[in-house]
Amino acid sequence: MASSPGSDAALSSQKSTLSESSRTKKFPLTEEEIFYMNCRAAYLTVFKSSLENIISKDQLYLALQHAGRNPSQKTINKYWTPQTAKLNFDDFCIILRKEKPTSKAELLKSFKKLDVNDDGYILHTDLYKILTKRGEKMTQEEVNAIITLADVNTDGKFDYLKFCKLYMTTSEQCLKTTLEKLEVDSKLRRQQFGSHIEGSPERDPSPIPKSSPRIIRKTDQETFSTKGDARSSLLSATRKFKTSVSFTIAMGVNSNRNSKLTEPNSLKEWQCAQSKGCFFLEEDSEVISHQYRMQIAQRSMVYLTIKPLNLSQVEGKPSPWLSVDTALYILKENESHANLQLVCFTELRNREVFGWTGELGPGMYWLIPFTTGCKLKKEIKPITEEAQLVYRDEMGELFLTKEFRSTLSDIFEIIDLDGNGLLSIEEYNFFELRTSGEKCDEDAWAVCRENFDTKKNELTRQGFMDLNLMEANDREGDPSDLWVTLHSMGYNKALELTEACPFVISAYAEKCKPRIKAAHMEGCSGQLEKTICKSVLNKGDAKVMDVSENITVLTYKCDTWITSVIENKSESKVIIHVNNELSKNCINSRGLNIFAVEVAPKSTMVCQHVMPLNERQEWIYNCVFSLLS
Template sequence: MARMVGSQKSNASLSSEQPTGPESSQAEASQNYEDEIFYKNCRAAYLTVFKSSLENIKSKEQLRLVLQQGGRNPSQKTVNKYWTLQTTSLNFDDFCFILRQEPPIRETELLKAFAKIDTDNDGCILHSELSKILTTRGEKMTLDEVSAITELAEVNNDGKFNYYKFCKSYMTFSEQCLKNAVEKLDANCKLKCQQFGSQHKTSSEMAESPLSTSLPKTTRKIGVGPTLKRDHCKSYSQGPSVPSCKICVSSAISMGACCKKDSKLLVASTTKEWHCAQSRGCFFFQNNGEIISHKYELFLTQKSAVCITIKPVKLSQREGKSTPWLTVDTALFIIKGTEDNLEFMSFTELHNKETYGWRGELEAGIYWLVPFTTGCRFKKVKRPPEVEAKLIYRDGNGDFTLTREFRAVLLEIFEMIDLDGNGFLSLEEYNFFEMRSSGEKCDEEAWAICKENFDTKNSELTKQGFVDLNFMEASERGGDLSSLWMTLQSIGYNKALELNEACPFSIHVFAEKCKPRIKPICLETGGEQLKNAICMSVINKGDAKPMDHREQLNIHTYKSDTRITAVIENKSESKTIIHVNSEKNKNCVNSRGLDAFAVEVAPKSMMICHHVMPLNDKEEWLYNCAYSILS
């Protein structure tokens, strides 16, 4: 949109809730099965090159080789895309992400490429012609590499290269390599039990231990290193025997239906006379699968009793349309201090239906409010829609006009990015949208031109002005919608104009003795702030179970009515590999997308192991997880 304003310079249905019945359970089970197959194939390919999933890719050559084992045929451009000048290594999770982004080569694509140089259209190409093309165009091959291809007996046809046979042979060989790798993995019990990786990078969930220099104020204020109750040790169980694995800790927690439980979060009645500030925001997916959101600064002029809430919001244009994000869990972590000296205060633990809140007393000062969702119910959609919606059409006069559906979506987007909810867009609010959709900001000069050409009020863009601004982009480009589609997808819409990769939410801050001020600061991942805050909340509020007699390795499990989070704390001087098995869970969905996996925990650190929630919150659910130290 900033580019669009810049050009002005030069010119002057589903129900409102996600289904939770048998169909939903079957869909979730099918998705989980696909994920299991995908990660199994990833590991099989990875282990043909490396001895362990914990080994890192340390060169471009290794990256190319392991991608080829994964059924890809990466060009130098593709390799350079993922191995930049700043890259020193890639791990197994990175490899899985790349395979998600790069589709496997298909036989039809190979045939199509060869057909372009088949002048006789007989399925064959002269060796001399093929050699000339492969050694002079694109990513040039050497003569020896070309000869290795043309001299293959099965594709040589009287001095001609039979590319139909080559393509068939190539695909058969590629499929057989993967099949052999999977069979090798299945036959090796030791490797099979060590499942590494998830839908999220394990490294992104690491946090420094409170024993190190991070969060100095927190360690003094809260007293990390909770007292380990000896009766916790009694819950050790001997699980099924697994080679090189020793079952050290198991946790079994039976949970009731979440929809029947609400904790004592009373907002309307007790805060009716309090001062209130509010803002909206949104969770978005990045291309790498990470979740970003708005982060906020809260300012209190004096010490006061405070109530802070967060909840997903239903957009006014969504009547009769699917609103899957209303079942997404949300939370706010309250942090005080600077980036280098943070003090975790608390988080929104109480809830009333979809609203989560915290009540307490805060001193005067500035605080960070960092939104969070576990990712259990907010996952990147893998399948594209079958039908693409129309955005514009030509009316009776031959002029471009917005379709009713696209106009409604633009009004929804306006509602999402109108963070203060006043019905208008300020330059600051508009730039959050710009940075998300185009990566550029609209400067004061461009904003002035925008105000001259589109409807505004008090220097803020109206809904009609926002719609007209987007319509201008389509009409000025002669109906080219590629830029508009990029914008829509960055905001979370698919080609059917369904909002399935964004979760809009609202935040309210009530203060008894002063008027609070809340301001959106940035749009990014929670980063180290959030990872440390989650770990601290679990360590301070959860149950602790030691995995060794010296209590150097501990599993902390936090349980609320709606989710269970496990954190692994490693106090020792050496790294530890933990195998996690939650295959006995019932009616559960977890943030990693795997029921069995392994993680490496660095020395003097803590790691978010996983988050688990009920698949169907109207039914009971069972959390049953076993943790093993891998030798």
């Protein structure tokens, strides 16, 4: 927040705390800590707390599956005898130490024994005979569940090479999903799990818990192992992959030529309102952005557009955010913010501009910006040389470098939402909330006006520059706090805007002047997620995943991207395995070709957005969704 030079500590305190936390480095986890973290993640996928006990074979089987194990019925019986009433978290950890994960090589070796032609395939008829007549027999329903898996069966043959890859990646992705959930949920991180207490990295890991007397039996000394058992892998798969559905959509190079955005003929005579904003990429890759309220005084034809904001850049230097897709959802406010009705979204496109034309009645509307996240990604390439932000002259006086001043000028353009060349307290507070998490109150704003250049009670571009220079002086030239601000705004160490996309919204109305004002900033998991789901539920192609019709996958195609949504009407959570490997010239918002998502009971969630990698080439969306237990 802004303050006078006489109270420099007030301004720098909030950002120094953030800066120091950003420089904190965690010690790497030991193998023992990683083992317990994986145990917790698997256990908490099945149970709400590690203090709950395993009370059935099915629960034990499911927990072991989520830990990446491949238990046969014989293995389950080894740890769950007629005398076993329950197992606790410590018992579960002991079992995981003994039952090592099956490797892909071991699975392949086992399947090759069944491959009579040595061509990577097993006929469905042979597979049926083997699995229902020999050894640990499988039921007809279980075998049918394997044969109907869309991405490993074709022409009456079972592709066990693809199956092994699918099986291994599913185990890995399920574990990754549960680990990410564990990391995000601070309550779970603070729990005590069995005998192991999660502590600071400086501490030695807790000792290996002693075995529970419930499972110390003679059978524990047996050396029986199911590693490499293809039958148990297939049996496990019947529980993992209950059913699957697939979507295939071919998109041409000029798929949007018949629905191109065109301006109304008399647009020059319409009244216009504009507002700028920005998509910001969070550490967990969630996208957040400004959201707006728009007032329409009387019924009128309206033309709405959104496009990336082109900032002043060095000549010849690319602006990566200009290729980021942008869109806008329009919702009607009925009595309250909690009751919003989806009206439309800017589906039509002309180059980088997305827009919508139609009639709106009088009232208050919400404008919610949206980007798929396919092209706004966390930066991967390392920056070898850090840009200089400040320097001292021969007299020792501190100045901002030319490069940093240019960057600050661009930031000013981004946060000057109404584009009047000045920053109001409301605009400045959006910046403060983004960079420090705090707001500037009226008293602090008054002090800011007294000490920095202002016009009409608003901060000028020069005043904004001087404010940042004062911050550097507060730290005696240390640029740490300035870097916190830059990283929060999406800039890397080379002063390149790589993890944000500024945009501009324009609203034209034929019979009245629209009014647009930024209301708050929010992530895609809030109102936007609900809005996307509602839109896809209304327009998408639906395929039911189970016989009870509780799980449905819906896919919606517009000219620029494809969105898939999963609806779970059941009373329990479900895990859906998603495989995009057969798609061509595609990128998706998850950043992975194969992944798993967890859908809560009685809920709907966005699974992924998919776009062409190269828009000048044809692209094919081919995705298989498999329901896991």
